[in-house]
Amino acid sequence: QVQLVQSGGGLVQAGGSLRLSCAASGRTFSPGTMGWFRQAPGKEREFVAAVKWSSSSTYYRYYADSAKGRFAISRDNAKNTVYLQINSLKPEDTGVYYCAAGGYYIDYARQHEYAYWGQGTQVTVSS
Numbered sequence: 001q002v003q004l005v006q007s008g009g010g011l012v013q014a015g016g017s018l019r020l021s022c023a024a025s026g027r028t029f030s031p032g033t034m035g036w037f038r039q040a041p042g043k044e045r046e047f048v049a050a051v052k053w054s055s056s057s058t059y060y061r062y063y064a065d066s067a068k069g070r071f072a073i074s075r076d077n078a079k080n081t082v083y084l085q086i087n088s089l090k091p092e093d094t095g096v097y098y099c100a101a102g103g104y105y106i107d108y109a110r111q112h113e114y115a116y117w118g119q120g121t122q123v124t125v126s127s
Contacts, residue, residue, distance in 0.1 A: 001026045001027060001116075002024055002025070002026045002027055002028060002029070002101050002115070002116040003024070003025045003026045003116075004022055004023070004024055004099055004100070004101055004116055004117060004118035004119075005022070005023050005025070005118065005119070006020065006021065006022050006023075006097075006098075006099055006118040006119055006120065006121045007020070007021045007023075007121070008020035008021050008121060009097065009121035009122050009123045010122070010123070010124070011124045011126065012089050012123070012124070012125055012126070013089075013125070013126050014089055014090055014091055014125055014126065014127050015088060015089065016089050016125075017085070017086060017087045017088075017089065018085075018086045018089065018123060019083055019084070019085050019086070020036070020083065020084040020086070020097055020099075020121060020123075021081055021082075021083055022034065022036075022081060022082045022083075022084075022099030022118050023079065023080060023081045024080045024081070024082075024101055025080065028080055028101075029101060029102065029103055029104070030053070031052070031053050031054040031055065031104040032052070032053060032101060032102065032103060032104050033050055033051070033052045033101070033102045033103065033104055033106050033108050033114075034050065034051055034075065034082040034099060034100065034101050034102075035047065035048075035049065035050035035051075035099065035100050035101075035102075035108050035109075035114060036048040036049045036050070036073060036082075036084045036097060036098070036099055036100075037097070037098045037099075037100065037111060038093075038095040038096065038097045038098070038123075039095050039096045039098070040092070040094060040095035041094070041095065043095075045098065045111060046064065047064050047108070047109040047110075047111070048063070048064055048066075048067050048071060048084070048097070049061070049062065049063045049064065049067050049071050049072075049073040049084060050062045050073065050108035050109070051073045051074070051075050051082060052104055052108065053075060053077070053104075054104065056077045059075060061073055062108050062109070064109075070086060070087050070088050070089075071084060071085065071086055071087075072084070072085040072087075073085075082099060084097070084099075086123075089123075089125045090125060091125045091126070091127045092125075093123060093125050094123060094124050094125050095122075095123060096120045096121065096122055096123075097120065097121050097122075097123055098117055098118055098120045098121075099117070099118040100114035100116060100117045100118070101114060101115065101116045102114040102115050102116070103115070
C-alpha cells in the first residue's frame with residue numbers, strides 16, 4: 001500500500017503563489033509516476049501536471065496546456081515528496097487539488113490509471 005498525504009493549499013489572492021505538497025509513504029514506486037489533478041466547482045476532475053522518474057536523477061515532467069507557464073511540478077526523491085508550485089494564481093485555479101501515484105508506464109493524464117490518491121486539498125483564489 002501507498003499512502004499519500006497532501007499539504008498546502010488555502011485561500012490566496014489572485015496573483016499570489018502556492019506550493020502544494022504530496023508525501024508518499026509505504027510501498028513507493030521506483031520508477032514511478034506521480035500526478036496532480038484538480039476539480040473545479042461543478043466540473044470534472046482534470047489533469048494538471050505529472051512527473052515520471054526512472055531513477056533518482058532522471059525525471060520527466062508533463063503539463064496540461066492550461067498549466068504550462070504558471071505551474072511547476074517537482075520531486076524530492078529523498079523525502080518521497082512531490083510538489084506543485086502555482087504562480088500568478090487566477091480565480092479559475094480554484095478547486096480541490098489531488099495528487100496521485102502509479103507505476104512508470106501509466107498514461108500520466110488518465111486518472112483511472114493511478115493506483116493511489118491523496119485526500120485532496122482546497123485551493124481558493126479570490127479576485
